[in-house]
Amino acid sequence: MFDVIVVGGRCAGAATALLLARKGFKALVVDKARFPSEIPPGHFIHRQGPRLLQRWGVLDIVRSGCPPVTRFTTDLGDFPLTGINLVRDGVAFGYAPRRGKLDAILIEAAIKSGAEFRDGFSVDDYTFYDATVMGIRGHSYKGGPTVGERAQITIGADGRRSSLARAVGAPRYEEIPPLACRYFSYWSGAGLDGLEIYLREARRLFMRFRGDTADPDFRGLSVRWLLKLHVSAFLECMPEFAALPYDRYHTAWQKLHGLCHCCSFL
Numbered sequence: 001m002f003d004v005i006v007v008g009g010r011c012a013g014a015a016t017a018l019l020l021a022r023k024g025f026k027a028l029v030v031d032k033a034r035f036p037s038e039i040p041p042g043h044f045i046h047r048q049g050p051r052l053l054q055r056w057g058v059l060d061i062v063r064s065g066c067p068p069v070t071r072f073t074t075d076l077g078d079f080p081l082t083g084i085n086l087v088r089d090g091v092a093f094g095y096a097p098r099r100g101k102l103d104a105i106l107i108e109a110a111i112k113s114g115a116e117f118r119d120g121f122s123v124d125d126y127t128f129y130d131a132t133v134m135g136i137r138g139h140s141y142k143g144g145p146t147v148g149e150r151a152q153i154t155i156g157a158d159g160r161r162s163s164l165a166r167a168v169g170a171p172r173y174e175e176i177p178p179l180a181c182r183y184f185s186y187w188s189g190a191g192l193d194g195l196e197i198y199l200r201e202a203r204r205l206f207m208r209f210r211g212d213t214a215d216p217d218f219r220g221l222s223v224r225w226l227l228k229l230h231v232s233a234f235l236e237c238m239p240e241f242a243a244l245p246y247d248r249y250h251t252a253w254q255k256l257h258g259l260c261h262c263c264s265f266l
């Protein structure tokens with residue numbers, strides 16, 4: 001019997017378990033994913049994020065191999081506005097670690113604080129007493145037998161399609177249908193210094209300095225072709241972008257397969 005079970009062990013679940021375990025609660029965290037592992041969303045930690053990481057004692061580990069972002073350019077189409085030296089009390093405006101790294105650091109800290117973590121464990125359903133959730137039932141990724149665990153409180157940190165929210169009939173509010181889609185890739189040698197955001201009509205381009213480099217990674221023809229169309233359309237709205245110094249962008253961007261042959265692209 002646990003005090004608390006947290007379903008989902010990434011940034012929300014791991015941080016919740018870390019804080020509860022440090023307060024002395026017996027916490028179990030389960031996640032169907034194997035750790036460490038990458039997921040697409042959540043690349044840039046800013047606003048209160050870096051300060052919270054510092055308060056929890058994990059910022060130093062996060063920023064090892066992940067340089068601080070202290071410069072931020074926003075260009076909404078009229079003129080670029082750049083903030084520099086964005087550091088307060090030794091904490092930078094932002095950091096951009098890979099999710100696999102961030103989530104692993106947080107779950108390690110939760111384990112060190114006393115939480116139990118089971119990755120590769122998928123919650124199939126919840127046990128109830130009247131209308132109160134009393135625990136979980138699930139199985140390991142190896143397709144093992146169904147296992148039940150009980151707790152005073154079960155917390156859903158299982159993402160946007162939370163099965164716990166569905167199970168308790170949590171109300172849905174402020175729902176907006178998708179208005180846009182995103183593409184992303186990692187490039188080395190892009191020559192970036194900080195975070196840059198360009199907005200043109202309904203299109204936005206984010207560029208972040210990450211530090212821990214990775215090879216370009218675009219999989220799937222359809223995504224590639226969508227991207228090609230999207231960037232072409234973007235550059236039509238922003239011809240000056242294509243005129244930026246050749247050596248700054250060309251080497252990195254030509255690695256986006258197919259794009260260097262794209263009309264009006266560099």
Ligand SMILES: Cc1cc2nc3c(=O)[nH]c(=O)nc-3n(C[C@H](O)[C@H](O)[C@H](O)COP(=O)(O)OP(=O)(O)OC[C@H]3O[C@@H](n4cnc5c(N)ncnc54)[C@H](O)[C@@H]3O)c2cc1C
Pocket residue numbers: 007008009010011012013030031032033039040041042043044045046121122123124157158159160163182
């Ligand atoms: C395209 C995109 C870009 C974004 N960029 C940023 C950004 O730059 N900065 C920022 O701060 N935020 C960003 N966000 C938002 C941010 O990614 C989310 O707020 C954050 O990932 C939510 O974290 P979480 O821990 O709540 O859930 P998730 O990261 O979704 O983790 C949920 C976990 O629950 C597990 N799980 C689900 N169901 C079960 C089950 N039945 N049994 C066991 N485990 C289960 C999953 O395996 C998963 O690991 C972005 C979002 C998107 C979509």
